[in-house]
Amino acid sequence: MSDAGTPGLPARRAALRLLDAVLRRGLPIDAARSAATRDVADRQDQALALAIAGEVLRRLPDLDALIDSATRNRLADDAKARMALRLALVQPLVLGTPPHAAIATILPLLDGGPKRLVHGVFGTLMRRGVTLPAHPTLPPTVADRWRRSWGPDVVAAAAVAIAAPPPLDLSLAREDVVAPDGVAFAPRHRRLPSGTVTDLPGFDQGGWWVQDLAASIPARLLGEGAGEHVLDLCAAPGGKAMQLAAAGWRVTAVDGSASRLKRLGENLARTGLRADLVEADILRWNPPEPAAAVLLDAPCSATGVFRRHPDVLHRVQPRAIADLAAGQAAMLARAADWVRPGGTLVYATCSMEPEEGEDQIRAFVASRPDYAVHPPASGELPAGVPVAGEGWVRTLPGMIADQGGLDGFFIARLRRRPLAGAESGH
């Protein structure tokens, strides 16, 4: 269907496709993006489509509660009328679009569908003067799971954290690169309010890259490399590989995805940093020899990055977490054999789920007497990030919340026992 001549309609149609991809097909919004915006020529319209769909995903339970308060028979979760109403309501209630403009661009999406119903429910809610809560309600299954794992305060902090996109963290190759002004929570770090990355000072010079502060911790725990060899496993698109290269490590970056590895190559080219790239499945590949250090940033549910990717709240199911955890255990077992005696293994996941973090490392150290958790010393972690009781790092919503917060991450540093009589290495 052609949207030509109806301003704003292509962006709304793309937003509908994005929602459909996440909520009905369980796709990550990033994976759905290019297909959903395929016929949206204007970059601003593409950004608007992502903003509308993203805000719906941040506010879904609250939007649905409003819709349910104005319908006699509950609409199915995936009913087109419900999808359209979510898109229509989020615009005046969050994005500041005038109600008449919002509904005028949503009704044409319902060709042959329940236009009168959608128009009626939307009008009823607007006349009632409804608003959304300042702190969105998390999907009940997620809230229950995180309450069991972390308690009610973390659930409340997550609701606060999801209300708006997070600040922008930059990792710097060196302290003296051209970089925007911002607050430093750690060496080679700047935090600034979110904005357009390519407009920031120093982007073209390539002295920095975008990386959440929590995501920078795994490589920080390996310290300076002094030319030693590190295997960066599951390395693309390369935030940690660039940190390691900048810290003087000789980096071999391994990833199973050709397209993501290509992005890693582009990131290295922009920043002028070096790494050897290997496209391989680490469940089959073997390195030629053990390394002084191995960093395994394992594929995970990514529920820790819910602030920037709110789709994870709606599509990650317990079954997927269990499957991912099994894969992580297999990867960890292989990675552990590639650390030379006396060397260091760092395991990380951007997940809020203990199955992908704490439980992995408890099981690992129980099965590998040649390894022990090596807790960070004071000064190794960004300001405000604590060491957990068992010696690893668990970042959660609520940490440094008044200064922009952190993604949810799990990071453990482990030391492999040196051979009897040998000096300990890295």
Ligand SMILES: C[S@@+](CC[C@H](N)C(=O)[O-])C[C@H]1O[C@@H](n2cnc3c(N)ncnc32)[C@H](O)[C@@H]1O
């Ligand atoms: C969390 S992301 C890595 C992020 C990266 N470390 C960074 O700092 O930018 C996980 C990566 O694991 C890769 N991956 C998943 N399964 C893999 C496997 N079996 N072998 C190698 N890489 C794999 C994915 O392609 C993805 O790039």
